[in-house]
Amino acid sequence: MTVGKSxxxxxxxxxxxxxxxxxxxxxxxxxxxxDQFEHQFYIVFPGQKPATYYYIANCVxxxxxxxxxxxxxxxxxxxxxxxxxxxxFTSFKITTRVESRSDSGASDAIVASKTCDWTAxxxxxYSGPAEPGPATTCKVxxxxxxxELYWSSDSTIVYDIEGDAKGAITKxxxxxxxxxx
Numbered sequence: 117m118t119v120g121k122s123x124x125x126x127x128x129x130x131x132x133x134x135x136x137x138x139x140x141x142x143x144x145x146x147x148x149x150x151d152q153f154e155h156q157f158y159i160v161f162p163g164q165k166p167a168t169y170y171y172i173a174n175c176v177x178x179x180x181x182x183x184x185x186x187x188x189x190x191x192x193x194x195x196x197x198x199x200x201x202x203x204x205f206t207s208f209k210i211t212t213r214v215e216s217r218s219d220s221g222a223s224d225a226i227v228a229s230k231t232c233d234w235t236a237x238x239x240x241x242y243s244g245p246a247e248p249g250p251a252t253t254c255k256v257x258x259x260x261x262x263x264e265l266y267w268s269s270d271s272t273i274v275y276d277i278e279g280d281a282k283g284a285i286t287k288x289x290x291x292x293x294x295x296x297x
Contacts, residue, residue: 148268148293149175152190155289162279164200166193168242174292176214176269182258183227185214185269187289189234189252191244201242207284208235208275212254216265220294224268230256266294 152173160167170191177184187210211231215224232254245252254271261267270291276284 145177145179146295147175147177148295149173149188150290150292152188157287158194159277161204161277163202165202165204165242166195166198168193168204172210172271172273172289174212174269174271174289176267176292176295178261178267178295181261183214183261183267184258185212185228185256185292187212187232187254187269187271188248189254190248191238193243196243198242203239203278204242205235205238206276206278207233208238208273209233210254210271210273212256212269212271214256214259215268215270215291216262217268217294218265220266220296222266224270224291228256228259230254263297266296268292268294 150173152171155172155174156169158167158169168191170189173188175186175188177186189210209231211229213229214227216227217224234254237251256269268291271289272286273289274284274286276282
């Protein structure tokens, strides 16, 4: 490893330790993700369907002067004694956002967003995917990176559980750590 790479790695790790990511050049590939366990939630379904844990990690990536946000989901049933494998959700959508701010204490401004419908994904595979992949990722189209701004990704989910008569539930998920530099 060269001295330059060692210093870049040190700066990257040091920035991550203070609650954000800092890096030397916009051409460098850098990623910052929230901990999926911060976004863990548990759903008890009506009837004989097994309760399930859902985990979502929000990530912001900077590569070659472009910023991209993504939300990655995984899930796992609590008890694999499945009696009822019927439909879990009437609807399950996530809106993932690339956000920027002028300084670390300022409010976020939405730069780009994308809404993904994961209803069929969860209804078709109630026990969780064998491997994460494109179907389990909601990725926002890239935007131009500005090193003067602080960048992050966050998301909102809206889901409606089949047969619970409660209607849609909205959850705002905590964003990724800030990236700057």
